[in-house]
Amino acid sequence: MTAYIQYQALSLSLLTLVLCASLPVSADVKLSGFGTLGGAISDQDFIYQRFIDDRGTAYRDSVIGAQVDVTHPDGWGFTLQTKAAASSHNDTDWEAVLNWAFLSWRPANDWLLRAGRLRLPLMLHSANSDVGVTFPFVRLPTELYSLLPSVDVNGLSVTKTWLGDTTEWMLEGYIGKTHADWRYYLRDGLEPLFQNGTLFLAYDFKMIGTILSRVSERNTWRVGIHYTTATWDAGPTPIRFPFVPLMPGSSLGYYKINPALPGPPIRYAKDYDVYLFTLGTEIRLPQHWQLTIEYGRRHFPEAVVGADTHAGYLALSKQIGSWTPYCYWAGIRSDNQGLNLAKTMNRNQLPASVPNAALINISQRAGADLINPYEQQSLAFGTAYHLSRTSSFKLEWLHTRTGALSSFVNAPFGEDSGGRQINVFSLSYNHTF
Numbered sequence: 001m002t003a004y005i006q007y008q009a010l011s012l013s014l015l016t017l018v019l020c021a022s023l024p025v026s027a028d029v030k031l032s033g034f035g036t037l038g039g040a041i042s043d044q045d046f047i048y049q050r051f052i053d054d055r056g057t058a059y060r061d062s063v064i065g066a067q068v069d070v071t072h073p074d075g076w077g078f079t080l081q082t083k084a085a086a087s088s089h090n091d092t093d094w095e096a097v098l099n100w101a102f103l104s105w106r107p108a109n110d111w112l113l114r115a116g117r118l119r120l121p122l123m124l125h126s127a128n129s130d131v132g133v134t135f136p137f138v139r140l141p142t143e144l145y146s147l148l149p150s151v152d153v154n155g156l157s158v159t160k161t162w163l164g165d166t167t168e169w170m171l172e173g174y175i176g177k178t179h180a181d182w183r184y185y186l187r188d189g190l191e192p193l194f195q196n197g198t199l200f201l202a203y204d205f206k207m208i209g210t211i212l213s214r215v216s217e218r219n220t221w222r223v224g225i226h227y228t229t230a231t232w233d234a235g236p237t238p239i240r241f242p243f244v245p246l247m248p249g250s251s252l253g254y255y256k257i258n259p260a261l262p263g264p265p266i267r268y269a270k271d272y273d274v275y276l277f278t279l280g281t282e283i284r285l286p287q288h289w290q291l292t293i294e295y296g297r298r299h300f301p302e303a304v305v306g307a308d309t310h311a312g313y314l315a316l317s318k319q320i321g322s323w324t325p326y327c328y329w330a331g332i333r334s335d336n337q338g339l340n341l342a343k344t345m346n347r348n349q350l351p352a353s354v355p356n357a358a359l360i361n362i363s364q365r366a367g368a369d370l371i372n373p374y375e376q377q378s379l380a381f382g383t384a385y386h387l388s389r390t391s392s393f394k395l396e397w398l399h400t401r402t403g404a405l406s407s408f409v410n411a412p413f414g415e416d417s418g419g420r421q422i423n424v425f426s427l428s429y430n431h432t433f
Contacts, residue, residue, distance in 0.1 A: 034432045036063050136383075218284040226275070241257055308335035396427075
């Protein structure tokens with residue numbers, strides 16, 4: 001399926017190039033590029049955020065990309081962007097992808113239509129998340145910017161703009177689909193279904209949504225409502241795990257995670273319904289201060305697996321000459337239903353005297369990890385030093401504390417991801433041309 005998506009993107013880009021070649025020579029062509037060379041190291045021997053541990057890594061933040069923009073006086077144009085970064089399909093490879101390839105048309109100054117491979121404006125910095133010089137942080141807060149595994153879709157977008165004397169309003173609607181991998185980490189394998197360690201499950205996503213933005217000289221506001229259906233490549237998706245008591249009325253028992261275990265059948269659904277609500281603002285305060293607040297709510301109406309999640313952050317920064325020091329607090333928490341179920345599964349261990357106790361106990365821990373629970377908060381202090389308008393150095397200290405469980409942590413086998421304190425030290429160089 002990944003090859004199919006890459007074929008679609010390549011087809012879009014070739015079609016775009018053919019159409020662009022037919023445009024008159026008066027078309028304006030711009031080539032630009034961006035890149036980040038970043039290093040991060042933590043004070044823990046387990047992996048955090050896919051790559052970071054006490055050995056250090058350049059995989060977490062490094063990226064390089066190029067973009068071509070073609071515009072014509074008649075309002076037609078196209079954009080093509082490619083980048084190379086850590087793979088979204090595994091934790092070991094470096095991967096080159098075509099993430100933008102779309103045609104655009106402005107029938108009037110206040111209308112914009114786009115078709116092709118698009119970046120969705122889910123959060124304030126979704127469109128420019130790969131271009132490090134456009135924001136002061138070493139990396140955008142993971143707690144919020146990981147609510148969906150992909151923000152690039154093949155589809156259509158329509159934007160209407162209203163211009164006032166000091167304010168610009170934009171209403172954008174989109175529809176599209178994409179294919180992406182949702183990452184899990186299992187401390188124990190669930191044989192024969194899954195092995196222990198990192199696990200990427202492939203899903204087809206169909207998405208539709210609308211975003212309203214208000215931009216003025218000093219403030220930016222954005223609110224969005226999005227609906228997604230996610231279909232697992234392997235077939236129907238489990239949405240409920242029944243509890244199987246060892247004796248009628250007994251509280252001693254297990255949650256049926258493995259279909260091979262006795263008990264009532266696991267509930268499955270053809271696909272997930274996922275609702276996403278986003279809200280963000282940037283407020284430019286006096287004396288070159290800036291306040292940024294973003295919030296996201298991911299809602300699964302039926303499923304406990306992939307539990308409902310609240311996430312957000314609050315950041316304060318100040319421009320002082322070439323320096324932009326900042327601090328932010330970020331948090332993410334699964335709703336009580338999913339989080340409590342994950343905690344219960346995680347500590348549900350049967351005595352060795354029960355037949356198949358070892359297999360059942362392993363399945364309980366694997367089930368807790370498959371729920372993909374989150375409960376953590378982070379505090380970051382850092383600064384960006386701007387060498388020019390197109391390049392900057394950044395330095396950051398990030399302190400993370402996990403609550404009961406957190407799927408951002410690759411917990412050592414036999415241990416929990418909860419109750420952790422992690423310090424991450426990061427340095428990066430960012431450039432555009």
